[in-house]
Amino acid sequence: MAPLRTPTVQDHVALAEIELCGELMIAASAADGDRLSADRIDEVLNVGADRAGTDRSGADHAERSSCRC
Template sequence: MTHVAPVGGTAVQDHVALAEIELCGDLIIAASAAQDRLSLESIDEVLKVAEERDASHRA
């Protein structure tokens, strides 16, 4: 017997997974626009690492 997901408003959103997908997309866009490999600093900038670090220190 095959189970099929019902059609309609039963979708569950995983906000963490959606955020990770968005970050991956941002990295892909940055990498495709770059002339060379992205540096670690560039990756941190795309992922907004410094902003998150500053926000965690303020909390």
């Protein structure tokens, strides 16, 4: 009897989110302070500074990122 094979399925969106969270964790562990600034988070996530509707002060940062790493 041949062994059962399960098909390999990859959720590319989930894999990308996991990778971004990992990048944030690496940046956070290397940071001097308690928290990363909104600018540093944007830099790690490669978010453009001129996105429409963004506030560089970080006031709307929770809306820009669903990853709470």
